[in-house]
Amino acid sequence: xxxxxxxxxxxxxxxxxxxxxxxxxxxxxxxxxxxxxxxxxxxxxxxxxxxxxxxxxxxxxxxxxxxxxxxxxxxxxxxxxxxxxxxxxxxxxxxxxxxxxxxxxxxxxxxxxxxxxxxxxxxxxxxxxxxxxxxxxxxxxxxxxxxxxxxxxxxxxxxxxxxxxxxxxxxxxxxxxxxxxxxxxxxxxxxxxxxxxxxxxxxxxxxxxxxxxxxxxxxxxxxxxxxxxxxxxxxxxxxxxxxxxxxxxxxxxxxxxxxxxxxxxxxxxxxxxxxxxxxxxxxxxxxxxxxxxxxxxxxxxxxxxxxxxxxxxxxxxxxxxxxxxxxxxxxxxxxxxxxxxxxxxxxxxxxxxxxxxxxxxxxxxxxxxxxxxxxxxxxxxxxxxxxxxxxxxxxxxxxxxxxxxxxxxxxxxxxxxxxxxxxxxxxxxxxxxxxxxxxxxxxxxxxxxxxxxxxxxxxxxxxxxxxxxxxxxxxxxxxxxxxxxxxxxxxxxxxxxxxxxxxxxxxxxxxxxxxxxxxxxxxxxxxxxxxxxxxxxxxxxxxxxxxxxxxxxxxxxxxxxxxxxxxxxxxxxxxxxxxxxxxxxxxxxxxxxxxxxxxxxxxxxxxxxxxxxxxxxxxxxxxxxxxxxxxx
Numbered sequence: 001x002x003x004x005x006x007x008x009x010x011x012x013x014x015x016x017x018x019x020x021x022x023x024x025x026x027x028x029x030x031x032x033x034x035x036x037x038x039x040x041x042x043x044x045x046x047x048x049x050x051x052x053x054x055x056x057x058x059x060x061x062x063x064x065x066x067x068x069x070x071x072x073x074x075x076x077x078x079x080x081x082x083x084x085x086x087x088x089x090x091x092x093x094x095x096x097x098x099x100x101x102x103x104x105x106x107x108x109x110x111x112x113x114x115x116x117x118x119x120x121x122x123x124x125x126x127x128x129x130x131x132x133x134x135x136x137x138x139x140x141x142x143x144x145x146x147x148x149x150x151x152x153x154x155x156x157x158x159x160x161x162x163x164x165x166x167x168x169x170x171x172x173x174x175x176x177x178x179x180x181x182x183x184x185x186x187x188x189x190x191x192x193x194x195x196x197x198x199x200x201x202x203x204x205x206x207x208x209x210x211x212x213x214x215x216x217x218x219x220x221x222x223x224x225x226x227x228x229x230x231x232x233x234x235x236x237x238x239x240x241x242x243x244x245x246x247x248x249x250x251x252x253x254x255x256x257x258x259x260x261x262x263x264x265x266x267x268x269x270x271x272x273x274x275x276x277x278x279x280x281x282x283x284x285x286x287x288x289x290x291x292x293x294x295x296x297x298x299x300x301x302x303x304x305x306x307x308x309x310x311x312x313x314x315x316x317x318x319x320x321x322x323x324x325x326x327x328x329x330x331x332x333x334x335x336x337x338x339x340x341x342x343x344x345x346x347x348x349x350x351x352x353x354x355x356x357x358x359x360x361x362x363x364x365x366x367x368x369x370x371x372x373x374x375x376x377x378x379x380x381x382x383x384x385x386x387x388x389x390x391x392x393x394x395x396x397x398x399x400x401x402x403x404x405x406x407x408x409x410x411x412x413x414x415x416x417x418x419x420x421x422x423x424x425x426x427x428x429x430x431x432x433x434x435x436x437x438x439x440x441x442x443x444x445x446x447x448x449x450x451x452x453x454x455x456x457x458x459x460x461x462x463x464x465x466x467x468x469x470x471x472x473x474x475x476x477x478x479x480x481x482x483x484x485x486x487x488x489x490x491x492x493x494x495x496x497x498x499x500x501x502x503x504x505x506x507x508x509x510x511x512x513x514x515x516x517x518x519x520x521x522x523x524x525x526x527x528x529x530x531x532x533x534x535x536x537x538x539x540x541x542x543x544x545x546x547x548x549x550x551x552x553x554x555x556x557x558x559x560x561x562x563x564x565x566x567x568x569x570x571x572x573x574x575x576x577x578x579x580x581x582x583x584x585x586x587x588x589x590x591x592x593x594x595x596x597x598x599x600x601x602x603x604x605x606x607x608x609x610x611x612x613x614x615x616x617x618x619x620x621x622x623x624x625x626x627x628x629x630x631x632x
Contacts, residue, residue, distance in 0.1 A: 004101040005087055010072075013087050015533070016094040019071040020055045025213045026078055027302045028259045029053060036559050040302050042078055043067050052557040057491075058533040061553040068553030079211075080240075085114040089215075117186040117241050120178050121216040124188050125208040127172050128160025128219075132205075137161035139224045140205045147271055148358050149278075157253075157274050158208045162201035162221060169199045187218065187236040200236070203228055207270040209236070209288055210252040212299070218242035220249065220270055220288055233269075235289035246295045248285040249273055257282040258303045262312030265345075265369055266292060267353055272317070275354040279362035281369055284353070292316070315343045315372050317353060343372035376418060380405050384425065395426045399436050402426075406433075407441035469512035469547050478580055482513045483555065485577040488570045489517070490556045493526040493535060495570035500526035503574060507581040515548045516555065572625060579622035586615045 020029060020037055032038035032052065041051035041062040050064035061068030067077065075086040091098050092115075131137055132154065140161045144154055162169065170189050174180070180197055183189045190200050204221035211217050218236030236242045250273040258264045265284040267273055276284030287296060304312035345368050347356055356364050383401040388394030402422050409415045419437060423430045472479035485503065488496050505521065508514040522542035524530070530538055536556055543549045560569075589611050598605040 005084060006099045006101055009091070009096065009098050010087055013090050013094065013096050013098075014058060014070060014072065014537075016096055017058075017071045017090045018055065019058050019060065019074070020053055022071050022090070022093075023053055023060065023074060025255070027051065028304070032559055034559050034565065036557060041065060041067075042298070042302050045298070052559070054491075054557040056532045057536045057556050059536055059553055059556050061550075061557040063554065063558070066550060066554070068550055068557070079114075081114055088115045089118075093213075113182070113185075114240060116178070116182055117239070118215050118217075120173060120182060120186050120188060121208075121218070121241065123173060123176055123178070124169060124219070125158055125160065125216045127169060128162055128206045128208075129155070129158060130160075131163055131168075132159065132161040134161070134163070136163060143205060143222075143224060147275075147354055149271075149274060153274060153278060157270075157277075158216075160206045160208070162199065162204050162206050164203040164225075166195065166198045166202065169201075170197060185239060187239045187242060201234065204234065207249065209242070209247055209249050211247065212251050212255055214252045215241075217247065218288070222270070233289065243295075244288050244290045245293055246299070247288050248296060248299060249288050250277070250285040251299065253277065254283050254285050255303065258285075258300070258312075262304055263315065264300050264304065264312065265315045265317060267317050269352070269354070271354040272352050275357040276365055279353070279357050279365035281353075281365055313341045313343060313372075315345050315369055316375065317345045317347075317368065342375040344375050344378040345369050345372040346378075376405075376409055376414065377421070380418065380422060389426065395428060399426055399428055399433060403433070403436040403440040404443075406437045469515065469551055471512055472510040479510050479513070481573070481577050481580060482508050482510055483558075484561070484573045486513055486516055486520070487555050487558055487560060488565075488573050489520050489525075490536065490539065490552065491560065492565050492570050493528075494531055495565065495567045496574055497526050497567075497571070499571045499574040499578075502578065504581075507577055512548075512551050515544070516551050519543045519548060519552065575622045575625040579619055582615055582619040582622060586612060586619065589615065 023029065023039075026042050027039040029037040029039040030049075035054065035056055037053040037055065038049050039051045039053070040046060040049050041064055043062060044065040044067075046064050048064075051060065051062045053060045058070050059068065060070075060074055069077075071090065072083065072086045075081055075089060076083060079086070079089075081089065088098065090096070132140060144150075144159065149159075170180075170183065173183055173188070180189070184191055184197065188200060189197050191197050201219060201221040203225050204223055207220045207222075208216045209218040209220055218239070218241065220236075221234045223230060223232050223234075235244065238244065249270055254264070254277075261283055263283045265276060265281055267276055267284050267286050269286055273284050273286050276282075300314060304314075347368055351359060353365050353368065356368060380402050383405055384398045387398040387401065389398055399422070406415060406418050406422065409418060415437070416434075419433045420430060422428075423433045426433070472482075474480070486508075489500050489503070493500050500520075503517065505514050505517045508517050516539075519539050519542040523535070523538040528535070528538065536552070539552055540549050543552060589608055593605065593608045593612065596605045596608060
């Protein structure tokens, strides 16, 4: 059991870890002004970017799903880590030596379980690389050479060799302090029958599979020997680290280029990724033992979306055989998330990128990608290939086959274009093609006819699982002032100064905003002298629960309506809220005054009348402050 990390070390990790740098491993961020950054939320499916990051405050918040927090919270959620594991991962990245409250025992016995699994995979990858140079691995080296990969290429991609022995890796990792249970849990070894524990990969070439941050989370292994009765490719099983539906081989190498070039090329194997990268197509990635699916789409969308628009392109390179065509058809089913930005590149002779590089050189791989065709067109042409289009009967049958494909195109601007294309390909009038498409659309299940993504949860569904305080109606002008005043208190307390501390919690009528102001007051307000991350941490520590902390994160990263937030703006916003509160109090006092009979209770009447005059004078001064005039 891991000991508790000392609080001062956790604080040091938060200070050193650059939240924008960490999040950019998963999300493409763009400037949102005022020092804030914006991108597509990695935690729910959205088309318009609502994920905000404030590097100065070390905070992030998504206005779509309501998730938010600091850099540790981000890693915990996106990588499914415990608090200790997230801190340890960041500490390793930013060179922080952690100490544990239970003592100074060897770090290897103190770290969290996921971190130990990551370390085990790192050690296994190094072991496999070392063994690739051994005499036994001659067959593996020859395999690589025959496919055009030299030693430098193998080293760049971390290719290794798993010895034939049943326990070579097991004994090595045991000797470095890893337990059998850890190695079984990580999928590096297996338990079975009379043999007991044994290496999962034996006598195979091995490719390390890394996540976007570069950690090895699994392996893919290729059979080399005829006496190996296992599958041609064997992958790590599902583990706490490795989820095959969520990993893309090569994403660690391709991530920055995908975001830069706004292009992702999907190939079918490890050697295809190697060949593509070595040919200059450095945006290539591959799925690992599974077909391309919705989780893979989510990974790419975060890298390719820009200001709510899918700005890039996804290019699938499939083999020209029947299996490759089926893969394209499966991808078409998912394509609606990419609309018109998805393409297919198929080499006429059926060669994959690896074979193409060997036969015709790197330029041919680049040309293959350039010669892409839209996935919609490829899917329709694939349906038409099975029919004799030289005869009327074949063209009619082709129309019946193509119509359901066109009907599934959800982009209403594209569908008519493909109706015209098919009309030309089949020499059938537009009207007949359109009627066939409409009939095919009516015959499909309702979910297939939806213009929106049928699998994407609504914002309400996503947010419903998160404890949230009710927010006021966004059209409520008073609540909008409350919100802006709190943003000043959280984002620029030093500019608001004494005005921040003049606010009272009673001035906030929204329960959510009232709770946030109570936390601000408990943290010391502007008088505390804290700013940026230290100030935000103090407020968060003063929050009574996660629901209030969520509102604090939301307001801390919500951009101000003005690019330059100066003292005049900060004070005028708070003055406006104080003016509203004063008006509310004046109304209350006047109502009390109306209920007092001056002839029978003159003292109370005079006291209330004096309160009204004082409040009116106070409100007048606030209005002058809001207008930029002299302050009372």
